[in-house]
Amino acid sequence: MKISKDFYARDAITVSKELLGKILVRKVGETFLKGIIVETEAYIGAIDKASHAYGGKMTERVKPLYGxxxxxxxxxxxxxxxxxxxxTKEEGTAEGVLIRAIEPVDGIEEMAKRRFDKTIDSLTNAQVKALTNGPSKLCIAFAINKQDNWVDMTESEELYLEEPSDNKTISDEDIVETTRIGIDYAEEAVHFPWRFYIKDNKWVSKK
Known part of the structure; x- marks a missing residue:
């Protein structure tokens, strides 16, 4: 079942946690790529120096953050x-969630081709793990780029989220909360515990 707009219309921290375990779906041609979201980061423009919209910044680049x-x-x-x-949140409020890592489920052969131009059987164990264990890696594997800006995931048939088939939710005990990665410039925001991942999942980018 595709996830509805009400799910996203909440604060970024809440959504970041509840995105864990959801399924990212990407249609490429006639192939469906699917993976479990295992790591996220929250960004809240109003108070977050790591956000592209901190201090109410509004440029052509960051307009989708206010969508x-x-x-x-x-x-x-x-x-x-x-x-x-x-x-996330309501239109006009710059909050969002970075998807940091995915556990591949379906379409893995296509992901291997996009990431390494190889068949899945020819990949090393390290390459298999590296298919989608980082934000840019998963974008390559899932053919996500700037052309996807403004896509409404509640309406699109080519890029959206759905509930897992077993409707399983990730318990609080299985969620690790820690600091975000690659934001050394963000002063006090470096210390915000706004990165979340599924404990013991091997596709997490960094533990």
Whole structure:
């Protein structure tokens, strides 16, 4: 079942935790790629110096951050890689969740081709683990790029989230809360415990 807009229309921290265990679905041609979200980070523009919208910043690049809940915000890093975010809260409030890592479920052969231009059987164990264990890695594997900016995941048939088939939720005991990665510039926000991941999952980017 596709996840509805009401799910996203809440604060980024709550949504970050509850995204764990949800299924990311991407249709590429006739192939469906699916994976379990295992690691997230929350960003809250009003108080967060790590957010692209801190202090009410509004540029063409960050406009999606102010969009309605459930839309996609993709940004570039190092001029060649992408990071995939889902907007939360209400329209006009810059909050969102970075998807940091995915556990592959379906379409793994396509992911292997996109990440390493190899078949899944030819990958080393380290390469299999590296298919989607980082924000830019999962974007390559799932063919997510800036063309996906503004996509409404509650309406799209090509990029959306769904509940796991068993409707299993991740318990608080199985969620690790810690600091975010790669934001050394963000002063006190470096210490915000706004990264969340499923304990003992091998696809988490960093433990």
């Amino acid at each position: 309605p809940p459930g839309i996609v915000y993709v940004f570039s890093i190092y001029g060649m890689y992408h990071c995939f975010n889902i907007i």
